[in-house]
Amino acid sequence: MSDEPRDAVSWAKKVDRLHVTDEVKAIGYNIEGRRVAGPQQGFGRLWHRISIAEFGPTVSPQALVADWRAHFGSYWPAGSRFHGGLTGIAPGDVAPLEAGPVTTGILVLYADDVSFTFITPEGHMFAAMITFSAEETEAGTRARIDILLRTSDPIFEAGWFVIKPSEDRFWAGTLRNLAAAHGVHHPAITQTTECVDDRRIWKHWRNVVRNSGIRTVWHTVTRALRRPRRSSPVA
Amino acid sequence: MSLTFATEERGGTIVVHLSGRIDRDATTAFEEVAASTSAATDIELVFDDVDYINSTGIAIIVGLLARARSRRASVHATGLTAHYVHIFEITRLSDFIEIVQPADA
Numbered sequence: 001m002s003d004e005p006r007d008a009v010s011w012a013k014k015v016d017r018l019h020v021t022d023e024v025k026a027i028g029y030n031i032e033g034r035r036v037a038g039p040q041q042g043f044g045r046l047w048h049r050i051s052i053a054e055f056g057p058t059v060s061p062q063a064l065v066a067d068w069r070a071h072f073g074s075y076w077p078a079g080s081r082f083h084g085g086l087t088g089i090a091p092g093d094v095a096p097l098e099a100g101p102v103t104t105g106i107l108v109l110y111a112d113d114v115s116f117t118f119i120t121p122e123g124h125m126f127a128a129m130i131t132f133s134a135e136e137t138e139a140g141t142r143a144r145i146d147i148l149l150r151t152s153d154p155i156f157e158a159g160w161f162v163i164k165p166s167e168d169r170f171w172a173g174t175l176r177n178l179a180a181a182h183g184v185h186h187p188a189i190t191q192t193t194e195c196v197d198d199r200r201i202w203k204h205w206r207n208v209v210r211n212s213g214i215r216t217v218w219h220t221v222t223r224a225l226r227r228p229r230r231s232s233p234v235a
Numbered sequence: 236m237s238l239t240f241a242t243e244e245r246g247g248t249i250v251v252h253l254s255g256r257i258d259r260d261a262t263t264a265f266e267e268v269a270a271s272t273s274a275a276t277d278i279e280l281v282f283d284d285v286d287y288i289n290s291t292g293i294a295i296i297v298g299l300l301a302r303a304r305s306r307r308a309s310v311h312a313t314g315l316t317a318h319y320v321h322i323f324e325i326t327r328l329s330d331f332i333e334i335v336q337p338a339d340a
Contacts, residue, residue, distance in 0.1 A: 011325070013325075076314070109325070109326065
């Protein structure tokens with residue numbers, strides 16, 4: 001292998017612990033200080049999920065991914081929020097996110113002109129790598145989301161039958177919003193799910209102590225106790 | 236250059252020599268690698284002639300690792316440059332794949 005790989009700038013620098021910027025520190029409490037957790041650090045079965053949307057000839061793969069990186073969070077369906085940087089998706093970015101009732105985040109592991117990949121932190125509902133990409137086909141440009149995931153802990157695994165259809169709707173909605181921004185309405189979307197490993201990793205049941213759902217609820221109910229007290233008026 | 240591979244048995248270990256790029260186009264080759272190592276309990280992946288791995292390639296390697304893990308086979312990697320050792324570390328693949336460095340590294 002060459003000593004100077006051409007893809008080196010596409011990858012995040014190695015970090016032992018994730019840190020959020022001051023601007024998003026208030027919402028980054030479930031990622032600050034966490035390590036990343038790829039699929040082998042999770043608990044549940046290993047799934048490979050693919051969502052594909054056909055965009056036709058209206059936009060090139062490079063232009064589509066450039067726009068997707070620049071406005072990533074704006075294409076999410078209502079009810080979820082991505083707190084990415086103002087300049088878009090870049091390798092090494094650590095971004096908090098709110099997905100329904102859960103606050104968590106991601107590390108941008110990799111980004112080039114036709115794809116970018118997130119990896120999840122400990123406590124996220126999934127231990128996962130998520131790749132967003134675009135490619136040229138005979139019919140034009142195809143947008144694609146590949147997710148390799150295990151649920152992180154037994155609680156999220158127990159909820160998988162609810163989480164999966166919700167995830168299907170979320171990513172289909174994202175692809176529809178992205179398509180609409182490029183003048184493509186009602187794009188053909190296909191979604192598949194393949195079980196790669198049907199065995200759970202039972203030794204990782206302790207991941208539950210970092211469960212972002214539980215910690216989000218706890219953070220919310222204790223918020224009042226953390227507010228700085230107003231100083232008493234001087235008599 | 237798309238991925239090709241060759242296998243040999245060495246003292247109970249199935250050694251898989253990989254050559255080319257590991258990206259989405261390597262999916263089929265890795266399915267063939269998984270099939271040819273499906274009975275192995277010890278697998279060594281040799282990256283000496285791999286010149287490119289992107290994030291999709293890492294996901295493909297994770298899939299192979301998971302299949303090996305499901306039957307309790309161990310996986311080692313040799314021939315990784317410092318850059319790709321870094322990638323294996325940041326993705327925490329190195330928690331599950333033993334990275335064997337040359338003796339003079």
